[in-house]
Amino acid sequence: MLTALMPRTNRGRETMMALVFASPWFVGMAVLVVGPFFMALYYSFTDYRIMGDTQWIGLANYRELLEDDRFIKSLKNTAYFTALSIPLSLIASLAVALLVSKPFRGSTLVRTTIYLPSLFGGVFVAALASQVFSGNYGLANRLLAYVHIQGPQWLASPEWSKPTFVILGLWGVGAGMVLFLAALQSVPVHLIEAAIVDGANSLQRFWNVTLPMISPAILFQTILLLIASFQVFTLTYVLTSGGPADSTLFTVYYIYQLSFQKFDMGYASAASWVLLLFTFATTALVLLIGSRYVHYEFDGAN
Amino acid sequence: MQSSPTVSPLSDVVTGNRSRAQRRLRSVGRAFALTVVILLCLLPVWYLLSTSFMTRDQFFQPDVQWYPDPFTLENFRRAFRIVPLDRYAWNTLQIELVVVPATLISASMVAYAFARLRWPGRDKLFLVLLATLMLPPQVTLIPLYVIFRHLGWIDTWIPLMLPAFLGGNPFYIFLIRQFMKGIPAELSDAARLDGAGELRVFWSIILPLCKPVLAAVAIFTFIATWNDFFNPLVYLQSEAKKTFALGLSSFTSQYGTDVTALLAATTLGVLPPILLFAFALRYFVEGITFSGTKG
Incomplete structure (x- = not known):
């Protein structure tokens, strides 16, 4: 390497330049991430309502959260939604990726079509869903009526509201498909060939070769989905406002209500810290379980 | 079988x-x-x-x-009468005109430091950068709101634009960094030996080679900004400043009954991302994900 031959003083200059180039990120980290992160922790120990003084009240917010039925309900709703949507999304996006992974006539068009719904922003999905899943005149129930099924009230029913959200999430299966397609294409052909030589049938090949080889992508996608589903907000805000009967009251929406409708910033900060800890704990658990099963062919050098 | x-x-x-x-x-x-x-x-x-x-x-x-x-076409006419869709669209485009170029420049600067310069702590800090991808944004939301409020920035576009100047989404930094690492070191070393400063190497040698990944990041940024709902909801209040996505939601709450007009407005709202994506399809990492020529 040529730079290795350069005099030692250039190292110092290179570090200087690096700090200059990376400075937007350093400032961003300080101003947008680390600072606010600890401010939120501080607020969570105070009674702070935007107008008026900030009062230190110790753990009172956290104690109140423990007895706040709506907060507990919002955590349960979030957990239910996460537990239902993540496995379904993973399976659906992997299945779709497998269906379109081998090139065929028109495969680009097919992949693009499946990806199309992922381009719809949350508000637009919500606006469309409000009509498709309308209990009375919605497209879903009219289609079900063709096969003589009386459709549910979807978003207006406490039993069906969360599953409807899961269905809406599945409509964006194309984003996961793209990730898995990239992973599937990096599975070495010689391994598949070797398995064929050894007489493995397609199911065995999938289970013993393909699945281990793409397991890092599965873990990565699981974590992305996990973080996203803990954040579910827009659909609730536009479609249900948390209802019916608080069945779609998810934690981020509840935090939004506390902070921007009641302006109870201290209490809302405490709630957001609890959600953060839940997110971390779940992510750590997934990583821990994942590290047992995930197969890494290459070292993490890139 | x-x-x-x-x-x-x-x-x-x-x-x-x-x-x-x-x-x-x-x-x-x-x-x-x-x-x-x-x-x-x-x-x-x-x-x-x-x-x-x-x-x-x-x-x-x-x-x-x-x-x-x-x-x-009556639904479209009514939609424009019910809410100022043209105003919303123009607002969003103005924000895009700042956010997209700012993200490209700041993210590729940061990516350059992580991909092509050697400095102590670089790799550890890169892990920190990746870890911030996992940080749920709602934790920093309340303090940011308080800060922006103190600065008098509520109901302005500044809170929506500022992050773009500070590296934008860490995922974009990651993407550009990965791409930059693939460019042979000899190219920049040769330029440096010829007396080019670091800024020149970055701007004249590396950036032009990064066009494909920069195009992808520009498109992702445009679409994410167009579709963003949460930040405009928190920071914008007056009708005259709303983005398209935010404006559409006030449509549903006030005029929920005019369903066909709402759907016409929704059609207009999903059009820009789809058109942009269709137009730029060939940039999308050719062969890897969409074209399927590589088996």
Whole structure:
């Protein structure tokens, strides 16, 4: 390497330049991430309502959260939604990726079509869903009526509201498909060939070769989905406002209500810290379980 | 489904050595499954499009209405009368005009430091950068709101634009960094030996080679900004400043009954991302994900 031959003083200059180039990120980290992160922790120990003084009240917010039925309900709703949507999304996006992974006539068009719904922003999905899943005149129930099924009230029913959200999430299966397609294409052909030589049938090949080889992508996608589903907000805000009967009251929406409708910033900060800890704990658990099963062919050098 | 243990040529990888009937059964099953998936993806899109051009009378017919008959633009006219969609669209475009270039420049600067310069702590800090991808944004939301409020920035576009100047989404920094690492070190070393400063190496040598990844980041940023709902909701208040996504939601709350106008407005709202994506499809990491030429 040529730079290795350069005099030692250039190292110092290179570090200087690096700090200059990376400075937007350093400032961003300080101003947008680390600072606010600890401010939120501080607020969570105070009674702070935007107008008026900030009062230190110790753990009172956290104690109140423990007895706040709506907060507990919002955590349960979030957990239910996460537990239902993540496995379904993973399976659906992997299945779709497998269906379109081998090139065929028109495969680009097919992949693009499946990806199309992922381009719809949350508000637009919500606006469309409000009509498709309308209990009375919605497209879903009219289609079900063709096969003589009386459709549910979807978003207006406490039993069906969360599953409807899961269905809406599945409509964006194309984003996961793209990730898995990239992973599937990096599975070495010689391994598949070797398995064929050894007489493995397609199911065995999938289970013993393909699945281990793409397991890092599965873990990565699981974590992305996990973080996203803990954040579910827009659909609730536009479609249900948390209802019916608080069945779609998810934690981020509840935090939004506390902070921007009641302006109870201290209490809302405490709630957001609890959600953060839940997110971390779940992510750590997934990583821990994942590290047992995930197969890494290459070292993490890139 | 047991295949015989004879050696198969490479072209047989897909099918193994199964019998003809099995192969046909499998390809029919695959075609069927694909058709179902495509229908599920496209049916709501077709419903959105066709309803936008339907009269209200037709929309409320008891049967499924597959296409507009008669065809009308009345829904679009009403949508523009109910809410100022043109104002919302223009607002969003103005924000995009700042956010997209700012993200490209700041993210590629940071990526350059991580990909092409050597400095102590670089790799550890890169892990920190990746870790921030996992940080749920709602934790920093309340303090940021308080800060921006103190600065008098509520109901301005500054809170929506500021992050773009500070590296933007860490994922974009990651993407550009990965791409920059693939450019041979000899290129920049040679330029440095010829006396080019670091800024020049960055701007004249590395950035022009990064066009494909920069195009992808520009498109992702545009779409994410266009679709963003949460930040505009928190920071914007006056009608005159709302973005398209935010404006659409006030449409539903105030005029929920004018369904066909709402769907017409939704059609307009999903058009920019789709058009941009279609236009830029060839930039999308050719061969890797969409074109399928690499097996």
